[in-house]
Each structure stands twice: as C-alpha cells, then as structure tokens.
Amino acid sequence: MGFFNRLFGRKKEEKIEEQKEKLEQELLNEELEQEVLTEEVEKNLQEEQKIEETIEPALEEINEEEIVYADKPKVEKRSFFTSLKEKLFKSREGLFGTLKNIFTGKSIVDGEMYEELEDTLVQSDIGIEMTLKIVKDLKAEVKARGVKNPEEVYPVLKDVLEGYLITENTNLDIQPGRMNVILIVGVNGVGKTTTIGKIASKLVKDGKKVVIGAADTFRAAAVEQLEEWAKRAGADLVKHPDGADPGAVVFDTLKAGEDKNADVVIIDTAGRLHNKNNLMKELEKINNIIKKKLGDQGYESILVLDGTTGQNGLTQARVFNEVTDLTGFIVTKLDGTAKGGILFSISEELKKPIKYIGVGEGIEDLREFNSKEYIQAIFD
Numbered sequence: 001m002g003f004f005n006r007l008f009g010r011k012k013e014e015k016i017e018e019q020k021e022k023l024e025q026e027l028l029n030e031e032l033e034q035e036v037l038t039e040e041v042e043k044n045l046q047e048e049q050k051i052e053e054t055i056e057p058a059l060e061e062i063n064e065e066e067i068v069y070a071d072k073p074k075v076e077k078r079s080f081f082t083s084l085k086e087k088l089f090k091s092r093e094g095l096f097g098t099l100k101n102i103f104t105g106k107s108i109v110d111g112e113m114y115e116e117l118e119d120t121l122v123q124s125d126i127g128i129e130m131t132l133k134i135v136k137d138l139k140a141e142v143k144a145r146g147v148k149n150p151e152e153v154y155p156v157l158k159d160v161l162e163g164y165l166i167t168e169n170t171n172l173d174i175q176p177g178r179m180n181v182i183l184i185v186g187v188n189g190v191g192k193t194t195t196i197g198k199i200a201s202k203l204v205k206d207g208k209k210v211v212i213g214a215a216d217t218f219r220a221a222a223v224e225q226l227e228e229w230a231k232r233a234g235a236d237l238v239k240h241p242d243g244a245d246p247g248a249v250v251f252d253t254l255k256a257g258e259d260k261n262a263d264v265v266i267i268d269t270a271g272r273l274h275n276k277n278n279l280m281k282e283l284e285k286i287n288n289i290i291k292k293k294l295g296d297q298g299y300e301s302i303l304v305l306d307g308t309t310g311q312n313g314l315t316q317a318r319v320f321n322e323v324t325d326l327t328g329f330i331v332t333k334l335d336g337t338a339k340g341g342i343l344f345s346i347s348e349e350l351k352k353p354i355k356y357i358g359v360g361e362g363i364e365d366l367r368e369f370n371s372k373e374y375i376q377a378i379f380d
C-alpha cells in the first residue's frame, strides 16, 4: 500500500470509529434521559397522592379565595445534558475569552502585560476597584509562585479569581421537620419571579411541599405571572388583590404554610419601590413579620441580581445588604450577554455566597452554584 493510501485508509477507519463512538454516546444519553423521565413520572404520582392527603381540615381556617392550589407538577424534559459551558457561551466568549489572549504570544511577564490586563478588566463589568485588587493579588501570587512565563500567569489568575468566590453555605438552608422560609428581594426586572418558579420547581421535584406568597402587590400583572409559575412548578400560591398590603400577604402565606405543613415558603417582593426609604420600610416590615413567626429560626434572604447589569449590580448588592440582612445572592441571565464579572465583585466585597445562577428563561435553567465548576466553565 502506498503512503497516501495508508494515510487516508487509516483516516477513514478513524472516522468510522469516531462516528461509532458518537452514536453509542447518543444512545446512552437517550437511555439516561428515559430513566430520568420514568423516575419523574413515578415521583409525580407519589406527589399527587401526597397532595390529596395533605389537604386537611386545618386549611378551612384560611380564606379559601386567597389560595391557588397547585396543579399536578408537569413532567418536563430536563436539560441534564446541556452543560454549563454551553449555557455560559457568551460569558466565555466575552471577557474571559479575551483574557487568555493577553497571556499568549508574549515572552516576559512585565508591566505592559499587567496594564493590558487592567484595561481589559476595567472595560468589562468588573469595575475599577475590583480590577486593581485582582491585579495586585495576581502580581503577589505570580511572585510567590515564581512564575516567569506569561502563559503560566493565566492559570494563576484563574486561582486568584476563584479565591474570591465564597464556598460556604452555597446551598439554600432547607432543613427537614420545619417550615423553611426564603425571602426573595431585588430591583425590578432582575428575574425574581422567574427564579422563584425555578426554585419552587426544583423543590417540588425533590418531594417538598412549597407555598409561594405573592407579596409583590405593586405591579398589576405581577400576581398572575407568579401564579403561572406556581402552577408550572406544582406549588401553592397565596395572593391578595393588587395594591394590597404586602405585609398582610406575607402574614397569610406563613399561616398557610404552617397550616399545610409546608416544607418551604417562598416570598416574592416588589422591585419598584421608588427610593431607598420606601424599600427599607417595606422590607423591615416583611422581615419583622417573618421573624415574629419563626422566632429564633433563621431564614434565607436572597438578593437576585441581573448578571448583565455589571457594576450597577454591585451597587444594588450594597444597598440591599444595608436594608436587609442578606444570606446570599442569585445571579440571573448569565446565558445572555453577561460577562460574568459581577459574581467576583459581590462575593469579594460582601462576603456572601452565590446560591444559584440563572442560565435561561426555562423552568430548568437554574444551576446550583459551584465555584470550581463555574471557573472551569468560563476559563477552559
């Protein structure tokens, strides 16, 4: 056999082998998906039975008109096989894609390289303060590790950034045998209501009884939107008419949660409150109602931030952290044009964990936050 024949012959065999492997992988994925779906159908049947059993006479005390009962949870095809990397496509292409170029094709680690890094970070949504901190910490780390080759600086930067992310309490604090409360706050349009739908769906699928309170009584269509999400998730909803006192909704939601033996109560709040004073007053009132009900038991108070807003997100985090005792963040819209830098600024400055990230508009598009996985998805 001639050289070319041997070369191309081997390529053909390799190609066939490759296609075979691809087909096998696809079949395996399909089987796995099928298993997941079967499991879900079984879970839903059990859930249906549980819902029937838990509608007890205790409920009668509550004003029935205010409660919207959940439909049976829908079986949705889960996007288990869509990797975080694909979902964060734009974040990877944007800031983090360009960062790598700074370190390639250079022969020495020098001031010019750091300046270029500074410029790139400032132009992104990382902000000046954070940029200076990153570059300072990177320089120190590069020196400590004795790194001389610019290409080796990139992995050091990765470690420095990862170091800012908080790794404790990244999961929601949900304990068995009690009514757990999650208060969701944030300015308008960041994705609070959508995120509540996604969280509720996860919890219901996990076998939890979830009651949602529509305490955003400020915007006309807010309650209907939340009602739709509650239905899709398989959670119950407590609502009052538009313009009602949000405190009263919170009070009734907690009461309904208690009466129905809910595992988790999630409260949606209004984003449009004109000024800090109003926001402070309203959140103070809501927090007092929750504290009165729960006594010493803690609860989650989560700020939702839109990942595409950049530095503005940090300002929001500062303001909300002043008016309410936040336990963590959820950063949404990281599937879009977000550069993903805000996660580092808020973690570093406020020292509170990111609990989830939103990577799409669908009910499944919420990922538990794992700093290692996130870093890997945006850097590699």
Ligand SMILES: Nc1nc2c(ncn2[C@@H]2O[C@H](COP(=O)(O)OP(=O)(O)OP(=O)(O)O)[C@@H](O)[C@H]2O)c(=O)[nH]1
Pocket: 186, 187, 188, 189, 190, 191, 192, 193, 194, 195, 216, 219, 222, 270, 271, 272, 332, 333, 334, 335, 336, 357, 358, 359, 360, 361, 365
């Ligand atoms: N691409 C993308 N869109 C999202 C994500 N989360 C929410 N959205 C979209 O953002 C928009 C606003 O979401 P909402 O959930 O209504 O936001 P909100 O904070 O409740 O807004 P207000 O009730 O007005 O305060 C909607 O169009 C959502 O579909 C996400 O992770 N990715």
Ligand SMILES: [Mg+2]
Pocket: 192, 193, 194, 216, 222, 268
């Ligand atoms: Mg809303």
